[in-house]
Structure formats: C-alpha cells, structure tokens
Amino acid sequence: MVAQFPYNYICIEGNIGAGKTTFCNLLREEYNCKLILEEFADNPFLPLFYKEPDRFAFTVELFFMTERHKQLQRSLLNQDLFQEFTVADYAFIKTLLFAQKNLPDDEFRLFQKMFAVLNQSFPKPDIMVYFHRNVDILLENISKRGREYEKDITAAYLTQIQNSYFEYFRNILSFPILIIDLNRINFKENKDHFEHVKYLISKPYQPGVHRISLVV
Template identity: 35%
Template structure:
C-alpha cells in the first residue's frame, strides 16, 4: 500500500498499542504520536471512583487527544510516516461505557464539533486479544492507577472495541489477533506485520503472523 503517512494502532487496554507503535516507527523510520496517559490529572481518581470522575476524565481525554492530533498538521507527512497509538474515535467508545445518558449527550456535542476537524488515518491496525490476555498484560505493565481495574470493565471495553471495528469503514483496516503474538520479543512477528502493511490494498484484512501460529 502506497502513500502511508499516518498509521494508527488501536485496541483495548493492555493489547500492546504503544509498544507496537514504537516498534513500527523504528522499522518504518517514522515518528510517534502517543497518548498522554501518565499526565492525566483525573485518571487515578476515575479508577477509584468511576461514577464521580467519569465526565472529567472523558472530557480531558477528548480535548487532549484532539490537541495532539492537531499537531499532525504541523508535521511533514510527505517525509516521515506518523505512528499513533490511538484513533480519535476511540474516545467515544469509552464515553459510551463510562458516562450516563445526560453526560454522554453533552459529551457528544463537543465530540462531533471536534471530530470533523481531525485527520483521517491512511491505515488503522486493530489489535484484538482475549480478555484474560488483556488482564495479564495490564498486570505485568504495573501502572499504579490500573491496579483496581475490574475484569468486567475490561470485558465490556473489549466487546465495545470489537463491535466498533466490525463496522469501521473510514480507513483501510488491518485486524490482528494479538493474543498469541509477541511483537517485542519475536522479530519474525514484527517483520511479517511490516510486510503485511506494505502489501495492504485497502478495505479490511485479517492477519495472523506465521511466527506465532502454533
């Protein structure tokens, strides 16, 4: 696939988006645009009391993601590919789960206003994984604010992401079952993915790297 200037890696919490974005940026000699999670002022409070802090958490994410994506206009996309670990529309997936109806109505007004000004990716890579795999990866990365995350919450997010990308048509989409894939420690997995990206012809494709097939 030619003219790949803006690639997004997406998927639920713990699936490995950021690690893959960094690896692909190195392989493709590109730049990363990564989500600002550690600097979020409400996230720790949200995990302690989701109902109380859901709206503040979601609005901050929405505005921060928009600000970051707006930076793409300042980048020279004809010289380097940009690898991001989030799609702007993913914010709405979390909002639909975390907000009540009145909060979501207000959120939706702002989302629609900002969404029409964002850049559409040239390719979206959707990483899928079983919920038990996600929970184990979340545990291993050891973020303090994620210690209290409930398995049911991860399950609901996983279902919501699968549903969203089942209907996604805005960009070419590469769907990968990442439950048994290790892009960090198995070079063949990463090399196979890079080859698949370069051979993409549009539409939706499903791929499992050969190195991880058992």
C-alpha cells in the same frame, strides 16, 4: 528487507494492554516516521476514575478528549516533509468509544456533541490496525507493567471496551480496518513476530474490515 507502507497516517488501536505503544516505538526505531503516543500519564483524573468511576468518569473523559484533540491537531497539521509517514498509538474515535461505556446516557449525549465538533479538525487515518488479544492475556500484560492506577481494571471492563470497538468497526466503510488476532504474539521479544505484523500492515487493503489471526 524493510517493509514499505502504502499509508501516510497509520493508527494502531487495541484494548488496554494490547501492545500498541510497544509496537509503535519499535516501528519508530526502524523507520523515519513521526510518532504520536498518547499522553495518558498526564491525566491527573485517571487514578481517581479507576477508584471511583461514577464520580470521575465525565471529568476523565473530557480531559482525554481535549488533550488528544490538541495533540493530534498539532501533530497532523504540521507534517514534516522529511518523515516517511505518521504512526499513532491511538485514534481519536477511542475518545467516543470509552466515553460511551463510562458515561451515563445524559452525559454521553452532551459529550457526543462536543466530540462531533472536534472530530472535524484533522484527517482520518489511512488505515486503522486493531491489536486483538484475549482478555486474560490483556490482564496479564496489565499486571506485568505494574501501573498502580490500573490494578483495579476488571475482565468485565476490558470486555466492554472490546465490544465497543467491534461494534464501531461494523459501520466503517470509508477506510480500511485491519484486525490482527495476536494473543501470545510478542513483538518486543521476538523479532520474527514483529516482522510478521509489520508485513501485514504493509499490504494494501480496501476500505472496510479485514481480520487475520497469527498463531505461535
């Protein structure tokens, strides 16, 4: 039985290597939904940032913010009546969370002001789903996909990003946030895993944070 989602706009979030894009692509294969995938490969400053983060942090974050804003505005404000719902493999708040960790205080204050203006341009998600995996598993996944510019990502950096998300979640009461502890869950190779995650997302949730652990 195909699960039905009580949401029009679903954001799948998570750390680097959590499986966000993989899950969204699988969902699109099964449903007539609009798919929004982050176009991170188009950021020419990303490889430079991973090599010299202090030098290229503001440039890389500014590029990401403007490109994400342009993509979300184009996609969310031009809805297709024949598509059931929209699913994205990122939320715009990701822009601020990464910038907070990557930028010095003075640059972040400026960045925050620009973000606040752009963040008013489109609707907030009906639900945000956060795929949580232990850092050692994230590093395994990053290594497996073999992107050259990601090879210098450290466990410490992933931990900082993870902590930023959880700190943000504590203050959200306006829409539901579903944290799913996945760890060794592999929805690409195991259809049952995919169905289970999909079922959890198809349930209605009240605003605020909800957390579920899946064990294999």
